[in-house]
Amino acid sequence: MASLQDDHDAVVERFQPTSGRATGWMAVVLATLVVVAGVVYVDDGFPLWVTALGLLIGILAWATMIRPALWATHEHLVMRNLAETVHIRLAAVEEMAVRQVLAVRAADRRFVSTVVGRTWRKALTSRHRPGGLADDAALAPTEGMHYADFVENRLYELVDKARSRAGLRAGSREQLALPDAVRREPAWLPIGLLAGAALFLVVSLLL
Template identity: 80%
Template sequence: MASLQDDHDEVVERFEPTSGRVSGWMTVVLTAVLAVAGVAYADEGFPLWVAAAGVLVGVLAWAVMLRPALWVTTEHLVMQNLGETLHIRLAAIEEMAVRQVLVVRAADRRFVSTVVGRTWRKALTSRHRPGGLAGDAALAPTEGMHYADFVENRLYDLVDTARRRAEIRPGSPEQLALPGAVRREPAWVPLGLISAALLLLVLSLVL
């Protein structure tokens, strides 16, 4: 993803997904086998629409469960989602919390990443750190802590550092007025693959 950053906005840290990868890969493999079987046994009456549906499910599984990614650059929190990649300026982040998904508020808007999350039970019992606090030693990342807790605290540290560097207070008019708070990049590859798979399914039902 080097093309997404210039020399002054290099990747600082990447975060691993907390769920969905195993089931995602299993779905992709199973649907690939189904699609291959559909082509191999088409002359023996194997329904083409079943193979086409398998392709669509496989593409959706990849786009929804495997493609999403989360990383931080010098200046931005980057959320790679199904249909777009979001570049959120760290100093512009107003609030943030890891619940069942990561929720970030910036430029008076709400953004979500499914890469990092807690179970429903863990989300109910976790401690929430207000967006404006910095240097909370009790919540600093420690060895053996839950990975979602580590990610949340690491993101707070990076956001706090960016705010101090920009001399911005959370919730201040200066923060809301920061230029380039959020940049969106459409994800043409997954959107194109999903559209093509849908078209293939429709054609298989018509023919």
């Protein structure tokens, strides 16, 4: 039983971010420099609130631009966002599209990941495919394909396979009734860090 569970939780595809990482790391580095300067020059009158603000900005940049991740296991699409990690059963996915962000509809709810997205212009010209890819060989991933297109096609492929294994049809009553279609786990680390940094900033402004 444990081995079967491990197989289901094994990562079959880890999707790389299409934007934001470089900006996020730059923000974290600059914020770190501000915090270090605040610690080093605290006795020279360096404003405490500036140190606190730098800390908050650094944590926020990490939580919103670096921490988010997207991957798929045999059974789930996993979105790690700022405040939570969402596990969506692939067979339960009702609709999905990559526009400026990845939007997935499951269990009559909409979930968004900022990890993968298209530019505004590319999002306007891309096609939305409500169905699967089983009969659309032209949309299979090919060399030179835009990465966002590859991600969308790969996700549709994984969803189609999961539906086939479960014997489900998209939009069917059985699909909508799937148990444990979505599982959400709060991300206590970034929530706690952001709350602590915000409290530090408030206290520093009051001193």
